[in-house]
Amino acid sequence: xxxxxxxxxxxxxxxxxxxxKKIYKDAIFTCEPGGTKIGEKIRDIALxxxxxxxxRAFLFLADRAEHSDSVLKPNEGKLIIxxxxxxxxxxxxxxxxPKESLKTINLLATRGIVPDLAILLALDMQTLQARMARQKPxxxxxxxxxxxxxxxxxxxxxxxxxGVPLVPIDAVLPIEKITENIKELxxxxxx
Numbered sequence: 001x002x003x004x005x006x007x008x009x010x011x012x013x014x015x016x017x018x019x020x021k022k023i024y025k026d027a028i029f030t031c032e033p034g035g036t037k038i039g040e041k042i043r044d045i046a047l048x049x050x051x052x053x054x055x056r057a058f059l060f061l062a063d064r065a066e067h068s069d070s071v072l073k074p075n076e077g078k079l080i081i082x083x084x085x086x087x088x089x090x091x092x093x094x095x096x097x098p099k100e101s102l103k104t105i106n107l108l109a110t111r112g113i114v115p116d117l118a119i120l121l122a123l124d125m126q127t128l129q130a131r132m133a134r135q136k137p138x139x140x141x142x143x144x145x146x147x148x149x150x151x152x153x154x155x156x157x158x159x160x161x162x163g164v165p166l167v168p169i170d171a172v173l174p175i176e177k178i179t180e181n182i183k184e185l186x187x188x189x190x191x
Contacts, residue, residue, distance in 0.1 A: 004085035007121035031083035
């Protein structure tokens with residue numbers, strides 16, 4: 001089963017991945033972008049380089065293709081838990097290309113592999129602004145909290161476009177409660 005933990009920057013995805021590693025010791029844990037050696041380089045360029053939104057989207061597609069071939073395909077049939085997926089790729093590029101084109105090129109990059117389940121860690125404006133104030137923003141975060149909350153809504157639209165079930169969880173809850181909710185969803189869905 002392929003599970004994507006989705007959410008905008010500062011939602012707590014990385015924290016939850018670390019918590020889930022303690023529970024699912026045999027799972028394959030990965031991330032997009034940056035889940036491979038090549039992906040790490042692409043991620044650095046995409047998040048820290050000044051470029052057009054469309055150029056950034058194509059870099060993420062290159063990462064996604066490498067990730068699908070190197071991580072997802074070889075581990076089909078195992079529990080794969082990913083910090084983001086093509087759902088984010090589509091959501092972040094939502095305004096830069098027609099939706100069906102985004103769907104087509106992302107499915108091409110993943111060779112048709114989509115998550116079996118997506119879990120959205122959802123933030124409100126106040127919490128997002130407070131969390132953003134505690135860190136140095138990358139090029140995407142520099143777009144601002146309002147833009148990121150728009151992306152959060154498009155994550156739902158992107159999952160629907162791909163036919164992937166997406167379950168939101170309040171990312172303001174205590175870390176342990178969020179982990180408990182995610183575990184329950186994975187266990188119920190995988191049963």
